[in-house]
Amino acid sequence: MSRLRIFHDNDPHAPTHTLHAHADIADALKHIGVAFEQWQPAHPVTPGDPAEAIMAAYQSDIDRLVAARGFKSVDVVSIAPDNPNREAMRAKFLDEHAHKEDEVRFFVAGSGQFNLHVGGKVYEVLCEAGDLISVPDGATHWFDMGPQPSFVAIRFFTEPDGWVGYFTGSDIALRFPRYA
Numbered sequence: 001m002s003r004l005r006i007f008h009d010n011d012p013h014a015p016t017h018t019l020h021a022h023a024d025i026a027d028a029l030k031h032i033g034v035a036f037e038q039w040q041p042a043h044p045v046t047p048g049d050p051a052e053a054i055m056a057a058y059q060s061d062i063d064r065l066v067a068a069r070g071f072k073s074v075d076v077v078s079i080a081p082d083n084p085n086r087e088a089m090r091a092k093f094l095d096e097h098a099h100k101e102d103e104v105r106f107f108v109a110g111s112g113q114f115n116l117h118v119g120g121k122v123y124e125v126l127c128e129a130g131d132l133i134s135v136p137d138g139a140t141h142w143f144d145m146g147p148q149p150s151f152v153a154i155r156f157f158t159e160p161d162g163w164v165g166y167f168t169g170s171d172i173a174l175r176f177p178r179y180a
């Protein structure tokens with residue numbers, strides 16, 4: 001089940017809010033410009049499946065979103081708990097960063113935890129299969145896939161080169177709860 005916990009950015013121990021209902025999560029995130037939608041993960045796929053297979057299974061959803069929002073490139077992160085590169089993959093997204101484009105991710109299997117650092121608060125968003133999250137251009141955040149990652153996310157980019165992160169140098173992520 002998806003979950004949102006909101007913290008003051010100077011108090012990682014006690015969330016001020018914990019929300020589980022999708023509509024409540026979407027409403028709270030809308031206030032900081034984040035879109036959180038529920039789509040149908042209609043084609044069963046398994047974390048670790050090859051990217052080409054995921055793209056083929058979800059081609060109609062991808063085409064629809066690309067047509068609606070003019071994305072220039074699309075890729076897939078598909079990772080199983082026994083992936084030999086899992087530590088490096090986890091580390092890549094664990095430091096606070098931002099992008100010069102909206103970060104749009106459609107989770108079609110498994111789960112992972114976004115942490116959005118906006119307006120003196122940290123919004124910890126546990127994303128599950130079916131969640132489509134759109135983090136606005138410039139919003140600082142980090143992402144934790146956990147020590148045994150298990151998810152498939154389709155990523156949409158308006159930049160033709162795909163993923164480019166701009167790291168803030170902050171160590172805030174070290175102080176907040178990890179995704180177990």
Ligand SMILES: CSCCC(=O)/C(O)=C/O
Nearest residue numbers: 077093105112142143153
């Ligand atoms: C959930 S897809 C992998 C993470 C990613 O692309 C990103 O930018 C995290 O902040």
Ligand SMILES: [Fe+2]
Nearest residue numbers: 097099103141
């Ligand atoms: Fe990111």
Ligand code: NI
Nearest residue numbers: 006016017028
């Ligand atoms: Ni409140």
